[in-house]
Amino acid sequence: MNRIEAPRLKEIDTINFIEPRKVLIGNIAPFYSIENQGSEAARIELFFKAGTIIDRPVLASLCSGLLLAGTSKESATDIHNNIDDLGGFFDINLSQEHTVVSVYALNDQIIPLLTIVMDAMHNASFPEAEIEEQIADKKQRLRVSYEKVNFLCQRDFQKRLFEGTNYAKVTEIEDYETVTRAEIIDFFNSNYRNGLLKATLVGRLQEKQLIEIEQLLEPWAGKEVTNDTPIFKQQKGNYHIEKTATVQTGIRIGRIMFDRKHEDYHGFVIMNTIFGDYFGSRLMKNIREDKGYTYGIGSALAEMKDNGYFIIGTEVGAEVAAATLKEIQFEMTHMKEQLVDKEELELVRNYLLGQALKSADGPFAMMDLFLGVEMHGLDYSFYNEALKKLKLITAVEIQSLAKKYLVWEEMLVITAGQQLID
Amino acid sequence: MRPKQRKILQNFNFNMIQFERFELKNGLKVIFHKDTSTPMAVVNTLYDVGARDEQEDKTGFAHLFEHLMFGGSVNIPSYDAPLQNAGGESNAFTSNDITNYYNVLPAQNIETALWLESDRMLSLAFSPKSLEVQRSVVIEEFKQRYLNQPYGDDWLLLRPLAYLKHPYKWATIGKSLQHIEEVQLDDVKAFFQKHYNPANAILCISGNFEFEYIKQLVEHWYGNIPGGIKPARILPQEPKQTEFRKAIYERDVPADAFYYAFKMGERKSEEYYIADMLSDELGKEKSSVLYLKLKKELQLVTDINAYILGSLDQGLFIISGKMMNGKSMDELDSALWEVLNEFQLNPITAQELKRLKLKIRTSREFQEQGLLNRTMNLAYYELLGDANGINEEHEIYNAIEVEHLQELSKQLFVKENCSLLQIKATQSHE
Incomplete structure (x- = not known):
């Protein structure tokens, strides 16, 4: 047999792109969905404008960590228990331009899960104790990062490459000393309420369930702020x-x-x-x-x-x-x-x-x-x-x-x- | 553990993962999984060799060898280039138990992956240059992951504390840079001879193909590879732990860290599944027992987790975390044992058990989204004894009752079964 020569290759002729279903939530924010055939796995992602460039990054960071930290009626633990009861998971990802809240569950549980998360956010009370805990955790994590050469050069790269723009802003330990609860609440009100820019669903739901999701999200829908694009100078x-x-x-x-x-x-x-x-x-x-x-x-x-x-x-x-x-x-x-x-x-x-x-x-x-x-x-x-x-x-x-x-x-x-x- | 009775809950409509199986005359076991929904194919090869099969004076070798598998084979000078040319990608990982290689590529070019993968099973090029370079690469990997990171060497310290005899006492990367520096080409050849033959491998292929087509391709590319002997595995047995062990190291890090390691059953035991669920309950989510007590209530830690190592031989149940600045690890120690003792007396409610099972079910559904995951898992279950284990596991989890968790916690969480590693921070922060 011939092991020297490679088997003949076949060209890739087509790639199928699937267009998501699109509706507007509250006439502003697009909601895209793609059907996940033959699986029970469902995911919803919510894109809020609450990224780090919009204000001091320390606010975006703390606020994203406190979204499910309690309401006047329920503690953070109550909320997490409710999420667990549905067998659901969530994660919250902060980037420069967005905060993305993602929830994961089986098809049957995805709407109840979204309901819990939106309710916790709507009534978020930002308890003092939770803020303090969050600050202690984040300070420690930052100190650990300071020990990594990878982190140090990446951060310095960011600061210098984007100099003079909001993209250059980073959080230092001192920033945690001066931040107040009122500022966090302000940040939440300006960047989450009416701050949902788009939402996505991958799952297998009925039309009426999709409408239910749209209704749940409607109070949050907002429009992207059309800030002037920052002018970046080449840095060398x-x-x-x-x-x-x-x-x-x-x-x-x-x-x-x-x-x-x-x-x-x-x-x-x-x-x-x-x-x-x-x-x-x-x-x-x-x-x-x-x-x-x-x-x-x-x-x-x-x-x-x-x-x-x-x-x-x-x-x-x-x-x-x-x-x-x-x-x-x-x-x-x-x-x-x-x-x-x-x-x-x-x-x-x-x-x-x-x-x-x-x-x-x-x-x-x-x-x-x-x-x-x-x-x-x-x-x-x-x-x-x-x-x-x-x-x-x-x-x-x-x-x-x-x-x-x-x-x-x-x-x-x-x-x-x-x-x-x- | 096998379920006592078949209890299928209403929501639990499992999609069975279908597969077919055959074996070549040279001893190669082959699993085929058909998926008609994907344009991609996966070719996964699991070799039944890991860091536990190394000699104590030549550790880190199985992993270094994995790197050398990409350094060209007997008839083909480069592994990666032809695969990339076919639109594909390849990677591999080594654990204490296994070495697993995988290729993901457009289905129409699957033959390229079989050509490449079978040729390196036949024989390697054993190039001195490849050894020299990969030795340096692995040394840099060692530095990047274990030496140049805060807390990076924790497992290098914990393993020899928890295991005295069994080769699990060293990490996959090896005991020291020196072992890697000393590897000779003859060692590489001997290792290949012993462990890399069809009888010691499981090949798992998936994609939108007909079974007969796959059979014919595999027969063509692998059929004439000489069958070796599956090497006997006689490993030093770990004596039963009978004393509490503790080691303290000082490191230039910002916060104290702790690792409690409890000996637990091997991967194939019933205990594994119970321990898995127990670790979820104790320290996986923000509603878990340890998180609520030690972080939310007592504010002793910034971070705490419980998880298990699914080792093929006796495993470890780990509770680890970092201290809140200003709190002492002694304080944590008494509080932790108190929580564990309390859990033994009053474990969990039926509702909590139900949600643990539901979470396992959700996780599984997401894991199985990926073709690569499914393919790797089938090969791994075949190694455990039967690829169909992948479809049976949920029933094992479903059959777990509160009492099982309670019993196991009584058995695991005793001082004599525990090895404690503490990292003392030399940096101070107010």
Whole structure:
């Protein structure tokens, strides 16, 4: 038998995108749902405008942790007991632009669960004792984070890259000393009440149950504030955060980019995949698989509302941190000076096609895929464009994108750990 | 534990996970799970070898070996590139018990995964360069996960406290960087010879295929791999613990941390399921017993959890957390034992038991959303004795009664069954 030659590959011909059902809650906030056939699992996600950029991040953080912390009638424990009785779960995720409240349960239990959560939020009383406990917990967690080089360089990267905008704001220990209950309540009233920007459901419910959900959410519906998009200036330069007695150094390198509506977006994603965004990328091949400097390294195009940024991240042996920076610089230069060969481009093409197919597999993945375009005011034609670009892009185009964006001198470079050794 | 009687609750309409099974002449066990709803396929290979099979002077080896499995095989120089070229991705993990490799790729290219996976079962390339590089990568992994993180070395300290003889006394990553530095290519070859053969593996494939097609493909790619001998596993047995053990380490961290480790039954025992539920009740959610008493009421801790290690041999029931600044671990110790003693006397209500079962049911439904999860689990249950265990487990959970939890808590939560690790913070914060 022939074990040398690879089996013949078959092209991926179609990817099926499923359009969610859409209605407006209170005539303002979209509610999207996708049916989860053949399963009892149901998830509802609520997107509130209460992210960290809207005010002091400490308020967003504390408020999100106190949403289910008690009402005048029920304690936090009562509420959690009620959620448990339904066999349900919840989590609350805070990001720069949103707070997302997610609830998970079996189909039968998802509406009772949502009812409990919305009721707890509607009557949230922000008890003093709960606030104090939350502050003590968060301070400790932050102190633990201060011990991680990864956290230190990521945070400094954020502060410098977004300098002069709300995206640069972070929480320090001192912020917890000055925050008051009244401020937290104000934050809640301005950013949760009439702050529900959109909601999603993946599950198998009847039409009348969907209407029930809409009614539950209606009092919360609000409109996205159309703040002026902040102006980000390109930040560059090298900065080191000294942290003694560490055996690895954290590294972040990046620059401001653009969002999904930019003409270079699709091409850049393909170029970046080659450079640093999959296991066989240039960065991984060189810095992990050839030099053994790290357990992992990667680059990404991170997305924000109307904006985006490029970021390279890794943790490497303290003694090879300086050498790693040189190798990253070398890989950028290499991308700019040499055309990608046919074989590598073909591999990345096929790889990305396979990943696209996987990212559309199943109703939960499909909802995430949908939200990825919805947040930018786009639709599924965006993905069809991406697939088209994948088929048509040339090595010359990739090179010109690298020349345009992978410019070492324009990068912000943050390291955290021991002093760098040349 | 088997259910005493079949009690099917109204809401419990389980979707059975269907599968078929066959075995090749060389001893390879194969499970096939058909899913018509997905365009993807999963090829999962479980090798019945883990860190517990290592020699005490060569720890961390099973895991390092897992890295080497991606360094090219006898006929194919690169593992990852052809798979990526087929639109797929691959990864693996090593535990104290098993080493598990998986490929996820578009279904129409499944043959690529079988070609690659079968060739590395046949033989590796054993390249010196791959060993040299992966040794460094694993050393960096060791640093990144265990040495350069606050509380990162907790399990490196807890394992040798809880286990004196059994190889569970070292972590999968290994006892020390030195063991990894010393590995030779001959060690790699010997390990492959002993553990990586069809008789020591379970292959599980899923996707929208016909069974006959899969059978024919597997026969083609794996049929002529020489059958080895499934290595006998004779491990040092852990003597019954008869004394309370305690170790205290100082670390430059912001808060004291504690880890209570109680010996519990092995994965295949009835006790495992009861302990699983018991750990949920004691310390999983914000309504759990330990959380309510030690955090909400006494405000001794910022964080407390109870969970179990589902080890194939004797496992551990862990209660761990971090102290609120200003509170002492002695205070916590007496309060914790008081809660555990109280629980033995007055365990839980029927309502609480019912909701524990419902939560297990919800979790299961979400876990089974993913094709990869289902495929891995089928292989793991086959290792436990029967892939169909995946469909039988809910009845075992359903048959658990309050008394079972009470009995087990009496048996587990005694001082002589406990090893306590305390991390004393040298940083001070008001």
